[in-house]
Amino acid sequence: MxxxxxxxxxxxxxxxxxxxxxxxxxxxxIQEKYPDMYLVSVPAPIEAMPMVHYYPNSKFLQVCTIGCNFRCTGCVSWLLTESKESIEGAVKSLKPEEIIIKAKDLECIGIMFCFNEPAVSFHTFKKLAKLARENNLLIGCATNAYFSEKSFIELLEHIDFINIGIKGHSDDAYKIHGAMTYEPIFRNLELSAKSNVHTEVAAVYIKGMEDELIKTAKHIASISKSIPLQVMRFLPFCDTDYNDEPSIKDAESLCRELRTILESVYLFNSPGTEYLNSNCPECGTPLIKRGFNGPMCSNVIDYKQEAKCECGYSLSYTGNICKENGLEPLGYFGGYKNIMSLENIRTILAFLGEHDSKIISGVLHEIIKTDYIKDLYSKTKKPESYLDTIDHYAKLAGRENEANELRNFIETNINSISDTVKDKDRPRVYFALNHPLIAVFGDKFECNLVEIAGGYCVNKDINREEIPGIMIPVDLLNQLNPEIILVYGSHGYPASDVYQFYIENGVEAEAVKNNKIFNIHPYHTAGSPDWILGLMYIANIIHPEIFNFDLTMIADQFYNRIFGIDYSVLNHSRNFDVIRLEKIIARQNNQDTFDGNSNK
Ligand code: SF4
Known part of the structure; x- marks a missing residue:
């Protein structure tokens, strides 16, 4: 068949x-394996899909299933695509009627299928799309567009908007992701652009692959110059090389070039960039201002009425701009918040030695069923409550001994560090998140680590709304006058670019005068339990006169104790990459796939 x-x-x-x-x-x-089964159904602004020229700022119900037909390196949804056996237990049976009711109850104007590939749930999605239309709801999806021509034409008949994710403009670029050729994607893009479906394109930008983007933009321009192009600055999630991430400066420079080819080019995954705004091409006035709102996600911060400029120019977009969508800001992980939470739990289970997909699936099922995930963010703001969440997962997986061992290691080191700095001076530390002027919220885990390590985290003195991606004024940073600046993320804004930014923008804090600016790489400061290494790294920076942790040795010991491999082998990406880890362990054990840890 x-x-x-x-x-x-x-x-x-x-x-x-x-x-x-x-x-x-x-x-x-041929039957769908999980018909009418969904993992997520949450309301979000359409910019979380993302779409930029379609009903800006409007509320849609965001839904996804699991699985994908591609194997993209660095997939932000790796749990859904690469690790779907582990997540099977977490999908819920939802009839299309139930989703429609939910969308209407939550006052969404439509439904957007994103996070995973609709081709793998084609019949489920078509059923939903048909019913959405019958109920006057807009319906669309994000897709890699590797559909056959026949099924893509069928898809177009069912939807109102589409975001086509493009990996490059060559067979080689597609082979990296497990596909054979790039041609069907551009054939389908052309079909979509010529239909009544509102079409936007998202193209990934990996360092060194600028040509792929330029060729992609030229190809799009040959179809229509007005198709919006979203440039996705590559973030090294999952099984990828950290060095593939381009700097924000380089990505902005590429966007400048692409804007000479297409009318609307936007830069995503780049906190603080102005290249996410829609500007008047005549006089440069921002018509819609957008901010970073998590990976692949933006939000509307401000806009001119109907996106019309005083000089007479009008931005072309479909639908209306929604004034007030009633949604809370999505937070750092944007539309991926729930998925990231599940990925973190999957990661913690790996630290507890649990790699059996059936057990992991059972734990995730229980977590979803009991809504434990709901306020996970507040449960993991402090080390003590973070350790309690580990105990919770350990109990569900039968890994209490491993959790106790992990807790002992972490608590012993926290106590030792905090006792040592008890009566010492506390240098003023500012913690930036991927951009020199985007401050980590003062109550976040990273700030607690600074305080444990004997610093005074000035971020807690910043009063502002809980909206991620908003920059603080230079004057405020000068008033806070940090002696040390820590920057999470290294390739987006390397410490040298951060320093240059401060000099060019009049930041005169002590940390800048003395060039005490540090990237927290390769250590993590939240999420996976190896943040304990991040804490030691921060302690070395804040109090070099006291601490001199040999991180290379300690990290190797820590990883060898838990996983039987050196820390350096992982070539760490942004998040802890459990898929890479399991592949390495499998290779070490001469296995094709990782099929469980025997140390239970
Ligand atoms: S043709 Fe595509 S959708 Fe069908 S089984 Fe193969 S990968 Fe899945």
């Missing part, structure tokens, strides 16, 4: 599955 949904055109045997693993042969037909 041949599946003709996407260009892989898999042959599926009775009881067998295709490449995506989401369809199986049953009684001589």
């Amino acid at each position: 041949q599946c003709e949904i996407c260009e892989f055109k898999c042959n599926i045997s009775e009881s067998g599955t295709g490449k995506c693993g989401m369809y199986e042969g049953s009684n001589g037909t």
